Amino acid sequence: MEKFIEMSPQQSFLYEKARNFCDYQERCIYEVKTKLLQWSASEDSIEKIINKLENEDYINEERYAVAFANGKLRNNKWGKNKIFYALSKKHVPEIYIQMALNEIDDEEYINILKSIISSKKINEADDFKRKAKMVNYCKQKGFQTSVVMEVLNGKL
DSSP, rough: OEEEEEEEOOHHHHHHHHHHHHHHHHOOOOHHHHHHHHHHOOOOHHHHHHHHHHHSSSSHHHHHHHHHHHHHHHOOOOHHHHHHHHHHHOOOOOOHHHHHHTTSHHHHHHHHHHHHHHHHOOOSEEEEEEEHHHHHHHHHHTTTTTHHHHHTTTOO
């Protein structure tokens, strides 16, 4: 059941701009609020516009979190830790972040980590130092240390 939200002409104009902004790709509430602030919208207008966009399903935090997590994993080869912190920074509720991370296929996740490890060349004679540098590199990409060590030791 959709409820009608009455808007002024200025709010309607900003709503249309925000709707087009959301049409382009999945957006979270934080991104839309930030954009509305850039467009000099009042707090009251922002609240009304966000509510209307949510009612009409232009904004859906769960859908956004899943799309963001899958995109960052596949395109940027980010690990779960980096995805978690990026979504947290965008004020996505933790329950949606956890749902998105749980939807990541473990086999695909490990294969991406293996491809990162095989493509990264580290010039280090000492095997221990080379492994430590590889672990640090993978941690920067957001992969868990335990998973990286299991892959490096051939357990996964």
